[in-house]
Amino acid sequence: MASYPKDVIRDLIDGKLPWQTTKPIMSDFKDERRFEIYLEILQERVPWKERILLPVGEHLYIVEKGAARIVKCDCGHEFGPYTENWKLEALVYVRDDERSLDEIYPGARKCDPGWMELREYYCPGCKAQLEVEAVTPGYPVVFDFVPDLEGFYRDWLKKPL
Ligand SMILES: [Zn+2]
Numbered sequence: 001m002a003s004y005p006k007d008v009i010r011d012l013i014d015g016k017l018p019w020q021t022t023k024p025i026m027s028d029f030k031d032e033r034r035f036e037i038y039l040e041i042l043q044e045r046v047p048w049k050e051r052i053l054l055p056v057g058e059h060l061y062i063v064e065k066g067a068a069r070i071v072k073c074d075c076g077h078e079f080g081p082y083t084e085n086w087k088l089e090a091l092v093y094v095r096d097d098e099r100s101l102d103e104i105y106p107g108a109r110k111c112d113p114g115w116m117e118l119r120e121y122y123c124p125g126c127k128a129q130l131e132v133e134a135v136t137p138g139y140p141v142v143f144d145f146v147p148d149l150e151g152f153y154r155d156w157l158k159k160p161l
Contacts (some may be wrong), residue, residue, distance in 0.1 A: 050063040077123050094117055
């Protein structure tokens with residue numbers, strides 16, 4: 001299927017399309033160049049030149065830096081190899097008491113801090129909130145995923161990395 005124009009994909013990313021336009025795009029087969037156009041748009045929005053290989057969050061990307069593949073924030077902060085958990089290099093704020101949990105879940109809706117804590121991860125460079133995880137106290141830092149970059153490019157995009 002032919003690709004949607006870049007400005008349509010840009011508006012789709014930004015949530016600016018009316019639902020009547022968005023719904024058919026979501027329901028249809030992906031157009032041929034969707035991912036490439038998506039990456040082009042993302043690349044145009046960042047102030048650095050390293051090639052984006054895969055977005056991994058609202059502000060985070062796996063990028064090509066020389067021979068390395070690292071996680072990088074849109075502000076330019078670099079977290080290290082994508083095969084390692086970027087959260088270990090992030091700023092973290094842990095909500096593990098009644099008062100701080102009450103800011104998020106006021107009143108009776110808040111969790112019991114004996115059973116759950118919220119960990120908020122922030123970029124050391126721009127202080128953007130990157131991820132929030134709700135876990136039992138003492139649970140290891142969650143490593144969201146390690147994508148199969150080679151397999152994704154080879155088997156899905158049919159392109160070399
Ligand atoms: Zn940042």
